[in-house]
Amino acid sequence: MSHKIEGTPPPAVHSTGPVGGRVAVAGGDRSSPVEASRPVDSLRLTGEAASLQALQRELAAAPAVDQARVAEVKQALESGSYRIDPAKIAERMLDLDEQLGG
Secondary structure, three states, X not given: OOOOOOOOOOOXXXXXXXXXXXXXXXXXXXXXXXXXXOOOOOOOOOHHHXXXXXXXXXXXXXXXXXXXXXXXXXXXXXXXXXXXXXXXXXXXXXXHHHHOOO
């Protein structure tokens, strides 16, 4: 009885080299801790990214609901003076669709 093996062989393992550029000596002293290499990555924000962060902080500090506007609309509804303008609603919906890339 024989079995046929198909497929590709597994990829070869590639070493990325010694950590920190140092190789431990075989049989050497290993009683002291190994020091990590210093990070070399850096980050620099563009002006646009910095502006977005500032806007995010500003929005986070602002209240989620404008309570004064809510009270104003509530009173207008109770008094019957609140008017709905379908054309204005449609215009704002089209504006939003355009902003969202629709």
